[in-house]
Amino acid sequence: MTKMKCVISYDGTNFSGLQIQPRNRTIQGEMEKALAKIHKGEHIRVYASGRTDKGVHAKAQTLHFESDYTLSPADWKRALNTVLPPDIYVNDAAQVPDSFHARFDVIEKEYRYYIFNELEPDVFKQHYVYHYPYTLDVAKMQESGQYFEGLHDFTTFSSAKADIKGSKIRHLYEVSCHHDGSRIEFILRGNGFLYNMARIIVGTLLDVGRGKRQPSEIEELFGKKERQSAGDTVPPQGLYLWNVKYEER
Amino acid sequence: MTKMKCVISYDGTNFSGLQIQPRNRTIQGEMEKALAKIHKGEHIRVYASGRTDKGVHAKAQTLHFESDYTLSPADWKRALNTVLPPDIYVNDAAQVPDSFHARFDVIEKEYRYYIFNELEPDVFKQHYVYHYPYTLDVAKMQESGQYFEGLHDFTTFSSAKADIKGSKIRHLYEVSCHHDGSRIEFILRGNGFLYNMARIIVGTLLDVGRGKRQPSEIEELFGKKERQSAGDTVPPQGLYLWNVKYEER
Incomplete structure (x- = not known):
């Protein structure tokens, strides 16, 4: 498994906040949907540095996820940005040690x-x-x-x-x-x-x-x-x- | 009847253009809805300088309408901005002669x-x-x-x-x-x-x-x-x- 850290920006206007919700559009929901597309439907959980509320924006939110795939950081960035909606963008992707946690290590x-x-x-x-x-x-x-x-x-x-x-x-x-x-x-x-x-x-x-x-x-x-x-x-x-x-x- | 000219700005993102349409949100539709609210339900037609397409913005679109009401220009501006949605704003209102036409006089x-x-x-x-x-x-x-x-x-x-x-x-x-x-x-x-x-x-x-x-x-x-x-x-x-x-x- 490879652990990837992503720095993302988002326009919070059309999101019900970061945390996944069953019926509303959220940052976590869209990120996990994008990762599922890349992983042929497999659910990949993302962990963010913390929540942001409905309507709040981010210039550099940070999250991590784990994957069996071995893509270069540039390819992860490109793959995610290809499937993500236009109000979320991956600014940067990097491989991190297994011990890294986007929330606990802030x-x-x-x-x-x-x-x-x-x-x-x-x-x-x-x-x-x-x-x-x-x-x-x-x-x-x-x-x-x-x-x-x-x-x-x-x-x-x-x-x-x-x-x-x-x-x-x-x-x-x-x-x-x-x-x-x-x-x-x-x-x-x-x-x-x-x-x-x-x-x-x-x-x-x-x-x-x-x-x-x-x-x-x-x-x-x-x-x-x-x-x-x-x-x-x-x-x-x-x-x-x-x-x-x-x-x- | 008083003829009023209004200079308006709008964020075109959530409009299907200027011209009124039966089922879609348009600038003309929202302006006429606002005027109907002010005129106790009476339909007041607005005439713009011209159309703008879906997604196109305006810093100073111009339109006119006629009304039986006699409000000062400042009161027209205030009344309209009170009832209009936040993506349309009346920058300026002024009384104009009966002969004025927002489209033909450009x-x-x-x-x-x-x-x-x-x-x-x-x-x-x-x-x-x-x-x-x-x-x-x-x-x-x-x-x-x-x-x-x-x-x-x-x-x-x-x-x-x-x-x-x-x-x-x-x-x-x-x-x-x-x-x-x-x-x-x-x-x-x-x-x-x-x-x-x-x-x-x-x-x-x-x-x-x-x-x-x-x-x-x-x-x-x-x-x-x-x-x-x-x-x-x-x-x-x-x-x-x-x-x-x-x-x-």
């Missing part, structure tokens, strides 16, 4: 979130950014980002639907905010993210940007450990799983 | 066509540009554009499905080609365009860009008056109705 994930900060919407951006027509103080949002960096219990900043048993402690390496004309970009990097965590952090930063909260108030929120103390979960279409890092072997 | 139309000239596709651009992975000589395409400018019989450069009786003579003011990194932009301006004409001109310019034809050969093509002498009709997702001009009154 050392860093990067998410980016994009806001289109104009009064009027743009029909061409509706699925790719969050249209937010209110005045935002980007400097204050940038200042607030630092309160999220470091090791914290992120219970306040994760969905109540998150896994109840697991640890809520995560280490964020960067939470920054930049603007380029009417585009506002949030960069979030860390060793892991709880369910909805990236979208709730951005929602809380938007409260600061609009003057509903002060940057210094962020620190207190960690102690509350209640989802409702944080800002809204911003919509999925602005979110991109931007990069997934693994230990160099 | 003095100039501008189309733009966008090509994504990279080896690998980009999942986020699939509905908005034509992915063309071959090397193109932009200077030669730019040079060829001038042969289309001026007054010509465009029979060779229009679909065989075009209106058989009407004149095929049109006056093009500009056919130019520019590149900005991997994005190639074609600008076509004229007093009118036959069915598929913009897309066939771009297809013919791409033949020149790939070295399949020489710029000087374009002139002979006009004399052939046969659709099959010209290049392919490029796909709809790269095409944008960019602007429609009317006489200042």
